[in-house]
Amino acid sequence: MGSSFRQIVRQQLRTTALDAAHRLVSERGWASVRMGQVAAAVGVSRQTLYNEFGSKDELGTALVQRETDQFVTGVAEQLARHADDLEKAVTAAVGYALEQAATNPLVHAVLTSARTDTAGLLPLLTTRSEPVLTAASTVVIDFLTRTRPDLDTDTVEIVTDSLVRLTVSHIVLPTDTPERTARKLSTLALRALTAPH
Amino acid sequence: MGSSFRQIVRQQLRTTALDAAHRLVSERGWASVRMGQVAAAVGVSRQTLYNEFGSKDELGTALVQRETDQFVTGVAEQLARHADDLEKAVTAAVGYALEQAATNPLVHAVLTSARTDTAGLLPLLTTRSEPVLTAASTVVIDFLTRTRPDLDTDTVEIVTDSLVRLTVSHIVLPTDTPERTARKLSTLALRALTAPH
DNA sequence: CTGTGGACTCAAACTGCAAACTTGTCAAGG
DNA sequence: CCTTGACAAGTTTGCAGTTTGAGTCCACAG
Numbered sequence A, B: 001m002g003s004s005f006r007q008i009v010r011q012q013l014r015t016t017a018l019d020a021a022h023r024l025v026s027e028r029g030w031a032s033v034r035m036g037q038v039a040a041a042v043g044v045s046r047q048t049l050y051n052e053f054g055s056k057d058e059l060g061t062a063l064v065q066r067e068t069d070q071f072v073t074g075v076a077e078q079l080a081r082h083a084d085d086l087e088k089a090v091t092a093a094v095g096y097a098l099e100q101a102a103t104n105p106l107v108h109a110v111l112t113s114a115r116t117d118t119a120g121l122l123p124l125l126t127t128r129s130e131p132v133l134t135a136a137s138t139v140v141i142d143f144l145t146r147t148r149p150d151l152d153t154d155t156v157e158i159v160t161d162s163l164v165r166l167t168v169s170h171i172v173l174p175t176d177t178p179e180r181t182a183r184k185l186s187t188l189a190l191r192a193l194t195a196p197h
Numbered sequence C: 001c002t003g004t005g006g007a008c009t010c011a012a013a014c015t016g017c018a019a020a021c022t023t024g025t026c027a028a029g030g
Numbered sequence D: 001c002c003t004t005g006a007c008a009a010g011t012t013t014g015c016a017g018t019t020t021g022a023g024t025c026c027a028c029a030g
Helices: A004-028 A035-042 A046-053 A056-081 A086-103 A105-112 A129-147 A153-172 A178-194 B004-028 B035-042 B046-053 B056-081 B086-103 B105-112 B129-147 B153-172 B178-194
Strands: none
Touching: A004 A035, A004 A046, A004 A056, A004 A105, A035 A046, A035 A056, A046 A056, A056 A086, A056 A105, A056 A129, A086 A105, A086 A129, A086 A153, A086 A178, A105 A129, A105 A153, A129 A153, A153 A178, A153 B153, A153 B178, A178 B153, A178 B178, B004 B035, B004 B046, B004 B056, B004 B105, B035 B046, B035 B056, B046 B056, B056 B086, B056 B105, B056 B129, B086 B105, B086 B129, B086 B153, B086 B178, B105 B129, B105 B153, B129 B153, B153 B178
16 A cells, blocks of 8 residues: 555656667667666666566567657647647648657657668567557547547548558658648648548 | 561560569569579570679669569559549559559569568669659559549649558558458549549 | 665577688680 | 580678677675
């Protein structure tokens, strides 16, 4: 019971450890990250890290999980920020995704998964891009059905799925600036959504 | 002059050599293909092969080139076959692309290029997927502007680019049967094309 | 009790090196 | 013109021997 203090310390440890791991992964890649480095960065013993995460793989999984959650939350926030303007909302969300992928190596790796050639950062075992993409899709679908209940459900699903795929495609093979790409995709999506059935 | 007979034989050699190389690449992967194997399959000496293609890389380039040309031609044919019905035309073209990617390892590799993890078939040096995709886009754009001159040029370009990207996306990460995917994408494209500007 | 640091095991990764193999070229012969 | 055989240069393969780093155990300290 009364161990809520411990819980907080434990959580602090997890957070700082994941922060340290994030930095190390971004710099050297997952394969070169040593448990000892992470422990040292946190200022804790290697053993303590093992007590908390169990294994390096589990640390990696936790890291990817946190990154995924933050990313999906971010997308949802961008949408919510423009709940009144559908086109702006989509533009913001797509722009956010493109910018995150360009900025954050982990997000980039998670979204494009199999592409380990550029920067093999992740344990392929722990992740495939599928879960992130479905999570992102769910967020978008929820937003659309909530703000625009008049739209056909099937259409919303197909357009959302395509929007997500197109965003990933533009991450993998960019042809324009993130801003212009985001605008193009959102107008495209809006046309498809509001077209005569 | 008067060597048109030679020309034909030479062409025959190129064709059968590329056929043999195609089969070997599909079975063992490009790295494991030996120039001797190709020569033997054609029934010709290794030197003759070198006289014709110069190097293994150039043989690979020629092979990829032929495959690309055939693929793009195939897409154009599918479109032309339904010149009267836009939706059917797009469905056929996308379906053709999906089926080719599923059937022909070389087409799959060319279209998805960088993804060498599944079946590293190609010399990364000789190809990137970009040229194929732009070629395919050009074919689709030409078809659309020819059959539907009323459509806005910018819209046609964006929709086509997205259509191509979505097709590749569904090759990389399939979620449904090729037929249904093709139908979904064509209705999506049609909606976007014919939406109020 | 919980965290620490050191000792330890074991499998995977890397190292150095020799043998086998391939590419690409050349010359002799049909 | 094509083929066969030979060859240099470069690469891959197989296999010692070594190193590394994950994961575990434990005696000890706060």
